[in-house]
Amino acid sequence: MDQAVCCYRHPDRETGIRCTRCERPICPQCMITASVGFQCPQCVRQGSAGAPRQRTVAGGVVTRDPFLVTKVLIALNIAVFLLELAGGDRVVTDLGLFAACTPKGYPVHQCVGVADGEWYRVITSAFVHERTFPPTHILFNMLSLWWIGGPLERLLGRSRYVAVYVVSALAASASVLLISPDVNTIGASGAIFGLFGAFAVLLKRLNQDMRFIFILLALNIFFTFTWAHVSWQAHLGGLVAGVAVAIGMAYAPRDRRQLVQWGTAAGVAVLAVVLNVIAVVQVTS
Structure with missing residues (x-):
């Protein structure tokens, strides 16, 4: 009499089916449909681990939620805004971007803001908005971030998208401190303008219709110079940085993609930091 064959994962279950890859016996609960026959869970896991991961047009990893970083950024901005509603103008004063010093020779020579060493402001100011x-x-700003940031995150992948956003925010701060260091500047629009520029570069790389992004960008530029209290300095710095980083991301040669992409992002980031330092030195000297 033939000996009963049982599932390798469930020894109490007889089966006549074997994995087409490893030939281990598998019961109906364990068998997974394959292109030919059935496979066991272990072979399926091994096959998935060895399969190449899907990549975005810029070489980033395709994820299940391609808008996750955008959602997190929006949530952070809303959280800070709620903190402003609870804490009043002090939040804006403590987190906004400015660098000012009273001229030397005054009875009290005092520096405040970034000029007093509060460098965190070059980033925190991008999460503060008017109350x-x-x-x-x-x-x-949040509508623009969702409309532009979401699709851009899908095209770039999470890490590259974060790089564009952060570098654009740093460059926006540098532009503000160089041109108007005594004005308390707040808002995510400098970083968002960087996303506008990056999205335009990616659409050009993909030979897609660019009219939509140009219309949005033109409207934002119009509002920049017609609405009161809008920082064109931040918009300019963010836009230039976003375009520069995105060019490196989109047009990097495939055989040196990582080196060119992250080298470009790092180079623009370092330049933005240096310009921030130069701006503060000018204020304090």
């Missing part, structure tokens, strides 16, 4: 009702400042 108004209706909250048009944060509303327009």
Whole structure:
């Protein structure tokens, strides 16, 4: 009499089916449909681990939620805005971007803001918005971040998208401190303008219709120079940095993709940091 064959994972279950790869016996609960026959869970896991991961057009890893970073950025901005509503103007004063010193020779020579060593402001200022009702400042910025940031994150992948956003924010801060260091500047629009520029570069790389992005960019530029209290300095710095980083991301040769992409991002980031330092030295000297 033939000996009963049992599933290798469930010894109490007889089966006549074997994995087409390793030939181990598998029961109906364990068998997974393959292109030919059935495979066991272990072979399926091994096959998935060895398979190449899908990549974005810029070489990033395709993820299940391609908008995750954009959602996190929006959540952070909203959280800071709620903190402003609870804490009042002090939040804006403590996190906004400015670098000022009273001229030497005054009875009290004092430096405040970034000029006093509060370098965190070059990033935190990008998460602070005007505390108004209706909250048009944060509303327009978050809508722009969702409309542009989401699709751009899908094209770049998470890490490259974060690089564009952070570098654009640093460059926006540098532009502000170089041109108007005594004005407390807040808002995510400098970094978002970097996303506008990066998205335009990616659309050009893919030979896609660019009219939509140009219309949005033109409207934002119009509002930049017609609305009161809008920092064109931050918009300019963010836009230039976003375009520069995206060119390296989109047009890097495949055989040196990582080196060129991250080298470009690092180079623009270092330049932005240096310009921030130069701006503060000018204020304090």
